[in-house]
Amino acid sequence: MSYFLLDEFENIEPYNPGEQPDDREYLKLNANESSFPPSPKVLEAIDKAHINGMSHYSDPYCWKLRKAIGDHFGVSAEEVFVGNGADEVLSFCLMSFFRPGMKICFPDITYDFYRIYAKAYRLDYEQIPLRDDFTLDIEPYIESDRDVIIANPNNPTGLAIPVSEIERLVASNKNRMVIIDEAYVDFGNESVLPLVKKYSNLVVVYTFSKSRNMPGARIGFAISSKAIIEDMNKIKFAFNPFNLSSLTIEGGCAAVNDEVYFEYCVNSVIKEREEFEKKLSEIGYEVIPTTTNFVFFKAFRTPAGELTAKLKKKGILVRHYDDERVCDYIRMTVGTHDEMERVLVALLEIENSYAGCKLSVTA
Amino acid sequence: MSYFLLDEFENIEPYNPGEQPDDREYLKLNANESSFPPSPKVLEAIDKAHINGMSHYSDPYCWKLRKAIGDHFGVSAEEVFVGNGADEVLSFCLMSFFRPGMKICFPDITYDFYRIYAKAYRLDYEQIPLRDDFTLDIEPYIESDRDVIIANPNNPTGLAIPVSEIERLVASNKNRMVIIDEAYVDFGNESVLPLVKKYSNLVVVYTFSKSRNMPGARIGFAISSKAIIEDMNKIKFAFNPFNLSSLTIEGGCAAVNDEVYFEYCVNSVIKEREEFEKKLSEIGYEVIPTTTNFVFFKAFRTPAGELTAKLKKKGILVRHYDDERVCDYIRMTVGTHDEMERVLVALLEIENSYAGCKLSVTA
Incomplete structure (x- = not known):
């Protein structure tokens, strides 16, 4: 030290x-x-022209990737924030909306990064115990006055709660920020994404590291209201504007387009x-x-x-x-x-x- | 908002x-x-195997790249911090060592990011005027009790001060952190790097965006004492561990090795x-x-x-x-x-x- x-x-x-x-x-x-390797389209996309094109800065707004993701998920690019892995997305989210001492909660058994981040950002955090069978009871979250992070499905248990339960949480207090980490949603689960159009206090975080086979590419994204995404981009532009490399942006677009x-x-x-x-x-x-x-x-x-x-x-x-x-x-x-x-x-x-x-x- | x-x-x-x-x-x-495009070795390095290899996480310690940089600059990997562009390196440096209200200074005319960061991290910052001819007078920095960021050569003026002047600053107060941004050092200037072995309050920041023709790759690095680099890595591991993609690491190694x-x-x-x-x-x-x-x-x-x-x-x-x-x-x-x-x-x-x-x- x-x-x-x-x-x-x-x-x-x-x-x-x-x-x-x-x-x-x-x-x-x-x-x-x-x-599985990344999509063969990623291999095609990262070609000589794009590698040589690294002689110029990548687009700090990442419009091309945000548009590709938005088109895929039926939202606008203005509703998409992209980061250097879901970890950075979550980090910018906490940086934008949480100051030391603010209250947040998440399950006692979940992705360990929530606790690491809560400590790093010096938040007042509570770890709400899962039931004995590792299922998640939404009631204590609804009753709490805290903001919430839930991985759905959860990691490492692999268990998911229904979207209707999350909607009850999101609807219970419109001033409560609810962050849902859907890193593993694509392997047979329903997404909370449609709720983003209905509620302005929901942030859904995704990654290219799981269902798109690209953890080494470092691409994560959040979908939320335009106001929340604009805030996160404002913070990004003050702390690390050029967060995605040009090859990452190209590879990400190719991957999301290969349905x-x-x-x-x-x-x-x-x-x-x-x-x-x-x-x-x-x-x-x-x-x-x-x-x-x-x-x-x-x-x-x-x-x-x-x-x-x-x-x-x-x-x-x-x-x-x-x-x-x-x-x-x-x-x-x-x-x-x-x-x-x-x-x-x-x-x-x-x-x-x-x-x-x-x-x-x-x- | x-x-x-x-x-x-x-x-x-x-x-x-x-x-x-x-x-x-x-x-x-x-x-x-x-x-100029990146080195032809970069084009060779980012091959099919490495693109497909993105199916696994990149090394969060970035040892391969830190070692390649260390070998090139005659320091150990433990004295090298790598980040997603020099901007992220500087951001992690400020995050590790500066809390709101702490005092820092830099020239009135310089890379605008220092001011943006100082505001974002809510530091007490002072912009010390360059002389009328845009040259930098080191005396007010030495007399100040503030930590210092200086781009050498400066941007946008392009003017550099001698390493001997920077050494006077670094030596003037061993509890003062001096951050020297050498983004443009390779185009005909002397580097302060040898001072790192001599002083433990000096952080030198570099980028692959200028003399290595790779702004789109987002690679920056800092060379400093092992203790300072260890601190910055500790902070990185709490806020954004996997900050470099696997292709970025490979491309960076190829570039630094092509002298x-x-x-x-x-x-x-x-x-x-x-x-x-x-x-x-x-x-x-x-x-x-x-x-x-x-x-x-x-x-x-x-x-x-x-x-x-x-x-x-x-x-x-x-x-x-x-x-x-x-x-x-x-x-x-x-x-x-x-x-x-x-x-x-x-x-x-x-x-x-x-x-x-x-x-x-x-x-």
Whole structure:
């Protein structure tokens, strides 16, 4: 720590990303990335002309990408904010609308970034416990006077609440900002997007990192009222105007315009997820029924932390959390069919290494 | 403006980027971009494998790029912070080390972002006037108790102060943070970099947007003591961990490793700048002798604002500032020889459109 660091940041907690070890090749199922490459249209779009075109600044307004996203989602470019990943979008949102001490709440078990951000922006935050079965009860949020962030579906549980419940929350207090993070919405869920036209206190955050297979491109966006998006852009223009590179903008446009590939990838993940969940259950794991690109299941013989370490030894990375409410669980990204077959073999090897164990799955 | 925007941001001033009109093709000399494409190695590096590799997250530590930069500049990766453009680097620096009300100073005529940031971060800022000839007197900075940001060479004047003067400032108070923005250092100036090993209160900020021809890639970096860089990374990991895309990291490494192309481009710009400055003087303009990739000259017949508008009509964009100390001046990026010939023709046409005018330049 230098002489100059602000005291309030001395104990700031950094986000802890899923590990990216490079000591060997791993099957990386710990960060909900994609086993599919970006759309082939992205490969076409990032061509020699655009690479050489980096000799000029990217458009700080990102109009082309905002328009492509707006066209896809049936809103105007003025209702779309784009950022360097959903994390930056959320960061600009908090920076624009929340000062130290302001009240916000989110579930106790959710994307850890909300807590990291709440601490970094020194907000007065409350973590509202999920029910014992990890489902979300909307009532305490409605009763609270706090602004709200909810990931729907939630991460790492994979569980979603109906849009009607979120509408009750949004409608309960028009001066309450409700931020809904729909990072995983595309894998079989209903979006709250139509509510944006009806309510001016709703911000919906999306990412290209999941259903569009592009976490390495760093593209996130928010859709909200024109006034809120204008505010966020005003703040962006004062703190980091040129936040997206020209290749990111081009790649993003190509990806959002390739509806056919998007449907293909999403449907493949859903099909594989359903099959994999069934096989995990056959082995004996208690599986939370998710609607995302990952599964969340409870260890029953090998403890979850140990199972994670043993899978790593076999070259497979999965995510395990220390939090006591979920420390018996493992979160694992759904990869290709071959990848998940490899995982099943590894899981059976580990679980059958105990005396007298003969677990198996149907072929 | 939405109901939710924080009061303190109601009148926040956004950065005003050089215009990027798309109504026709322009020769864009208003943003100090490059007429050279990025290194051919960048084109090679951003290949199919890396584009498809965007299906995984980029490295939030950006080790590969930090190491490449460190190797090039003779420092370790731990002494290098990389950001999404020098603007984001500066933003993280201010966020880490400056809270509202803290004292900072910078020249009255300089890169406008310092003032924008100082206002956005609600700092107590002082703009210290340059001398009448736009040179910088270091004494008032040394006498001040404020932290300091200085662009060296300065923008838009193009003038540099000797490293020995900056060392006097840095050495004058080891508890004063001195941020030196060397965006334009490569076009014929001495860098303060060696001082980083000697003083722990110096942060040097660089960009790939000028001498490495990649403004569209959004890469900036800072070199400072390990402690300061560690602090900035800590803050980055709490506010925007994955700030560089995987293609940006790859492209950046390729660019910094191509020393030959870098030298070629920089030397071409210097040669063309010197020739162009001479011809501007022949026409009758008072030219400030710059050591950057741009020229800064005083209008003498057609007022600078009008000259800017007339050049735009001829398809040439240059930068004009409203500030009364420099409102008679024009800042113009140095492009290729052909581009600057085109500019000279345009300038002569405009200046000779008055009765009895017959200005010319030697061929």
